[in-house]
Amino acid sequence: MSDQRLSVVVTRRLPEAVETRLSELFDAKLRESDAPMSRDELSEAIRSADVLVPTVSDTIDAALLGQAGDRLKLIANYGAGVDHIDVSTARQRGILVSNTPGVLTDDTADMTMALMLAVLRRIPEGLAVMQGDTWEGWAPTAYLGGRVGGRRLGILGMGRIGQAVARRAAAFGMQVHYHNRRRLRPEVEKALEATYWESLDQMVARMDVISVNCPATPSTFHLMNARRLKLMKPEAVIVNTSRGEVIDENALTRMLRSGEIAGAGLDVYEHGTKVNPRLRELGNVVLLPHMGSATREGRIEMGEKVIINIKTFDDGHRPPDQVVPSML
Structure with a gap:
């Protein structure tokens, strides 16, 4: 990658320690509100970012991916499950997908x-x-x-x-x-x-x-x-x-x-x-309101995995937690 810092768009509020580290390493656009992004906001994000950091509350389907230009190269999911992401379409468009397995x-x-x-x-x-x-x-x-x-x-x-x-x-x-x-x-x-x-x-x-x-x-x-x-x-x-x-x-x-x-x-x-x-x-x-992964330790470790995936990709290597359609 070039010397220019990667543009990383984060769709939800993450633990403060994770957001701080993302800002230190990348040109990170953080979410001020903790509400999920609207469809229009997601569309804008995938057109403007090198890397998108979504969560389970974001539906990244084929129609949305169709709006991505040549810039988006990695979807670094904050979470283990990727059923909200059309991994096959992403792969066809040359966009890698990673997740955070094992942490939770x-x-x-x-x-x-x-x-x-x-x-x-x-x-x-x-x-x-x-x-x-x-x-x-x-x-x-x-x-x-x-x-x-x-x-x-x-x-x-x-x-x-x-x-x-x-x-x-x-x-x-x-x-x-x-x-x-x-x-x-x-x-x-x-x-x-x-x-x-x-x-x-x-x-x-x-x-x-x-x-x-x-x-x-x-x-x-x-x-x-x-x-x-x-x-x-x-x-x-x-x-x-x-x-x-x-x-x-x-x-x-x-x-x-x-x-x-x-x-x-x-x-x-x-x-x-x-x-x-x-x-x-x-x-x-x-x-319960989807609390299974809701520990401070787990959410910070998820963020650390996201950062490792993005940093490894930025260094020109395969993200360690890359997801491919055959895994699903």
Whole structure:
């Protein structure tokens, strides 16, 4: 690259330490508002920048990429998931895409366990009673939940996060089962004490808890559809800290309302911020606002990965976390 500093446009507010470092290294245009960029603002950004730093809240589709001139050369995504970016079209236009894998593994796995505990032990109900100042004291049959230890956990997607969930679940005394596009190596499977199911249908039908930890791809869209949700035991619960599109949210809502599924813990939703209003009304559901990666440490480490990807690209090398269509 030339001596002139790269023009880097950041679409959202990032931790102060990350923004400071971006400004030191590049000609960084930072976001003053924490609101997502409008379509017009994104269009202007991809026309004017050498590097775009978007987040999951930005849809970088083929139509938008079609407006990019010759200047945009790298989309350095702030986050691991890239389903909001048309990676194939970007590649066709000579635009590299990078992400930040691995950084949020433990944070997301922690939140998965937190949701499991919240649903099984009815924690939100207890919180509501205490905050409403209506507690009348301990009672033998009040707020009875279910014991975590001994339950069968079925993990859907056994990548970094799925394996981190498996290790935590084992410490809680759960029996770990999993379904994955590819079976784990025998030594990894043994270390995790995890049982592989080639048939997702058969696994779903036998589990007490399902944890969704697979990425959003065309092949995982509505992987947990109405038919598959109906295979779950009535006393089973489902937790999703991955992507909302993996579950048919309307079907899930119907089954939670009718008692065909005992409960759900959701951190992500099929239509982004447009959460099914009927879900909000259900007492057997714990809803969180996409908090799985929300730790100070994780968000700063994400920023550091973005900076490394941009700096490596600026030095004329392949970004270490480059994403190619074959990975998706």
